[in-house]
Amino acid sequence: MMLWACSPLQVEFLNSVIVDLQRKNEELKDKLEKMAAAALNGNNPSEMDNYDKQPAKKKPPPRKFCDICDCFDLHETEDCPLQEQIPDSPQHTTYHGSKSEERPYCDTCEVFGHWTDSCTDDQTF
Numbered sequence: 001m002m003l004w005a006c007s008p009l010q011v012e013f014l015n016s017v018i019v020d021l022q023r024k025n026e027e028l029k030d031k032l033e034k035m036a037a038a039a040l041n042g043n044n045p046s047e048m049d050n051y052d053k054q055p056a057k058k059k060p061p062p063r064k065f066c067d068i069c070d071c072f073d074l075h076e077t078e079d080c081p082l083q084e085q086i087p088d089s090p091q092h093t094t095y096h097g098s099k100s101e102e103r104p105y106c107d108t109c110e111v112f113g114h115w116t117d118s119c120t121d122d123q124t125f
Helices: 008-040 045-049
Strands: none
8 A cells, every 4th residue: 555645735735625525515415305305295396406596586567657647556647547538530520411401601700500691709810
């Protein structure tokens, strides 16, 4: 049997490697015991793989905000009950007369319903 001669620095290095390996070995034994206990409690393998990892914190969804009410968490601006809905198309006429008849129109008032010569509007532009 042949013995190797080592310097004190080499011995110190080898001792530190041995200590590190022993520490890692203890950590792995502890992890194995925890995994075995988890398996006995009915956890599935994917849960056992991640037992020691912290769950990823999800970023909360952005808060609702209304520009009209200037308030948080009640509704979005698009859903604001104070917002007046503008129709996509103009309102249909309520005139149900004949298409062949000429409708009375006032050039002064710029409204249908009476002729310009019978207008009682005293304002002129």
